[in-house]
Amino acid sequence: MDGKRLExxxxxxxxxxxxxxxxxxxxxEDILKEILERNRETEYLSKFMDKSGSPKEFKQCVPVITYKxxxxxxxxxxxxxxxxxxxGHPITEMLCSSGTSAGExxxxxxxxxxxDRxxxxxxxxxxxMNQYIPGLDEGKAMYLYxxxxxxxxxxxxxxxxxxxSYYRSKHFKCRARDxxxxxxSPDQAIICNDSNQSMYCQLLAGLVHRHKVMRLGAVFASAFLRAISFLERNWVRFCNDIRNGQLDPLITDPExxxxxxxxxxxxxxxLADEIQNICSRPSWKGILRLLWPRAKYxxxxxxxxxxxYIPALEYYSGGKLPLVxxxxxxxxxxxxxxxxxxxDPADVSFTLLPNMGYFEFIPLSDHGTLLMDLDEETEVPKDKLVDLVNVRxxxxxxLVITTFAGLYRYRIGDVLQVSGFHNKAPQFRFICRRNVVLSIDNDKTNEEDLHKSISVAKKLLEPYNALLVEYTSFADASNVPGHYVLYWEIEILNHSNSYTNSNSMEDIMVYDKVFQECCIAVEEQLDYIYRRCRSYDKSVGPLEIRVVESGTFEALMDLIISQGGSINQYKTPRCINSNPKALQLLDSNVKASYFSPRDPMWRP
Structure with missing residues (x-):
């Protein structure tokens, strides 16, 4: 990329x-030509194209691929x-995606x-941003990175x-001092490897500059809420540091x-008294506006x-700060x-900029009805892809991308809806990540991985004459950190090897330790990113299994059919995040709850 574009x-x-x-x-058109000009003699492209490397040949011959x-x-x-x-250019680093393959x-x-891009x-x-909220250059940004x-x-x-990669690069460290x-946040606090010390220093710096802060933020909403939770636990220490003018000795990182x-x-x-008076209030509703009164969003x-996480952010901001x-x-x-x-967050659209890579699109709908049966194993006909300017x-x-770094017609896995156009460039609403059913932070657990994990864990019940007959899941973000919840319906086999209908609380309580072992067994089977978020980042809480009354999932089926589902096509939903009534029904039938007793192993 032309370096002038950075200016x-x-x-x-x-x-x-x-x-x-x-x-x-x-x-x-120019981006694709440039990518092919640079990379046409690579081993990968040479398998599908001759050395002319024309865009037409690329579209006719290069297959649509996934990571495998x-x-x-x-x-x-x-x-x-x-x-x-x-x-055709040296690869300088490997970027670890939050997606996974074989647990890595x-x-x-x-x-x-x-x-540069x-x-x-x-x-x-x-x-x-400055078009909508002028004057942002008159203060500081409290961004937690x-x-x-x-x-x-x-x-x-x-x-x-x-x-x-970006925070450690010269592009960030030597960014224009406008x-x-x-x-x-000092750069040294941002690039500190100890997330707790980094969080402490960044929040403390934000409090010291509270009357200058015009913007609040983090990359993900989950990370910002973790910061609020951290503030709740540590505000007394922050006040002591400010009152004494000295950093807590528990912060040991030299930089x-x-x-x-x-x-x-x-x-x-x-300043310490101001912060103490605000943080000691019985309710933290609207706390962000009180601590940072000049913040605009x-x-x-x-x-x-x-x-x-939107409701929680709105609670802490008192509904007064736009979420951007x-x-x-x-x-x-x-x-x-x-x-x-x-x-409004529900209406956010992104304009794809045509110089960032070459973009193509797999149509999922002809008439506005979303079709969700296109999984990673589905072979996509090469001639069915649509160019950026031809989406409807x-x-x-x-989304399918081709990059200078060696990804060709690569399926990102994001499902998008065209919401409009800015000049010739389409604007998209992000709908979902393909096949993902659970996510709290960077973790992305799909239905297949969830099923495999539960299949391993449920075997722990067999020696105790207990059988998992049905399950679903929920990403509970009501507390920070959020955590995965599994709803399990269990049947107990009697001595004649037939199911008993009693399934009483007394029956279930016998298996307390077994259900805890099931929790950790599920977590140990989930992918590397989930286990890292749980054990190292602490951005995901211990997995929970909620055992429900016998017959709960039959009632769930009745509910979903009453909401317009088809009894002929009904399948138990493996995640009920988007159905508040289903969640209410399940929670009303919970008779016991169990959490993972320890962190899962996370290193690959």
Whole structure:
């Protein structure tokens, strides 16, 4: 990418968005030509195309793939083979996606200029935001950013998350020192590997600068709520630090201590008293506006699975701070921006920018009815894909990308709906992640993995003449951290090997330890990302099994059929997050509840 594009600020950034979207078809055509020109002699593309590398041949011959198709090439590069297997540029790092394959994080290849593209998109967000809320350059942003543990591939390439890559890069550290980049958090606190020490220092810095803060946020809504929970537990320590002008000795990271010494310059008992009076209130409703009275909005991802956190955010903000999602991105590629950032979260749409990669779409609907039966194993005909500028308003699609770093016609797994157009560039609502049924933070558990995990755990019941006859699940975000809930209906076999209808509380209580073992057995079978979130990040709480009365799932079927379901096509829903009445029915029939007794092992 042309390095000059990193310099777009203010009005120039808005003009660049207009230029790109007006010429979306031409920009996309040029992007594909450039990708093929650079990469046409790679081992991967050479299997499907001759060396002419024309876009027409690409669309006719290169298949639509999922991660399992490209993984052997990525693994070879990770083990030391040349990047030319899939790309004409050196791969500089592997980005660990929150998606998984065989229990391990997916590794996405990345080249040096990918950081330029990400920085370009980041640089667009504040000029867009400043159109709606002017004066944001007159204060600071309290954004809570965190890195995650990183490793190396066998050949020494860094393996880390895309956000860790960005925060540790020169693009972030040497970002232009304009007013929009004035964060309360010191860089040293952001890149601290100890998430608790990082959180402590970032929140303390935000409190010290409370009267200057104009914006609040984190990448994900779940992370912002974790920060509020952390604040509830530690506000007394924060007040002591501010009152004494000294950092708590439990913070031992040298760089954190050095950076915070430039913030805690002297004792400030008046500020400490202000914070103490606010935090000691019996209710924390509206606490964010009280602590940061100049704040104009909260920035975080609140679409998709993160929408479950909207009520909690509205509670803590008193319903007075807009929830803003500025951009749409993934480990594989950064896609676009929200041109109307003050939209209601339910109406958020993202405009895909045509210079970020080459975008195609698998049609999921012809008449506005979402079809959800297109899974990873479904082979997609090459000629069925639709170009960016040819998608249709109101229709649903699965996003497919081609990148400079070696992903070709790769299925991202995101289901989108076209909500409008900005010039020639379509705007999309994010509907869901394909096949994902449970998610609290970065974890994404699909129905197949959930079923496999429960299939292993339920075998623990067999020696006790207990049988799991039905189950469903729920991502409970009512507390922080949220956690997975499994609803299990159990039948007890009597001595004649037939089912008993008693299934009383006394029967169930005999199996307390067994159900706890079932909880941890499920967690041990879930993927690497879930186990890391549980055991290392502590962003997901212990899994819970709620045992329900016999006949509960028959009542659930009656309820869903009464809501318009078909008795001929009824299948027990494996997740009931989107059905409040079903959740109420299940909870009203719970007779016992069990939690995982320990953290699952998380290292791959």
């Amino acid at each position: 777009y600020k203010g009005e120039a950034a808005l003009k660049e968005i207009e230029r790109l979207t007006r010429n979306a078809d031409k920009v996309q 198709d490209i993984q052997p090439y990525i693994r070879r590069i990770a083990n030391g083979e040349d990047s030319s297997l899939i790309t 994080p997916k590794m996405m290849p990345s080249i040096a200029e990918d950081l 990400r920085t370009f998109l980041y640089n667009l967000t504040m000029p867009i 965190f890195v995650k543990a990183e490793t190396s591939t066998p050949c020494g390439l860094p393996a880390r998350t895309v956000l860790t 007013p929009f980049n004035d964060y309360t 954190c201590r050095t950076s915070m010494s430039n913030i805690l310059l002297q004792p400030d008992p008046l 909260i920035e975080a991802v609140v679409t998709g699975s993160m929408s479950q 999602g500025t951009m749409y991105a993934s480990s594989e590629c950064y896609f676009g921006v929200n041109l109307k950032p003050l939209s 308003l109101g229709c649903y699609y699965e």
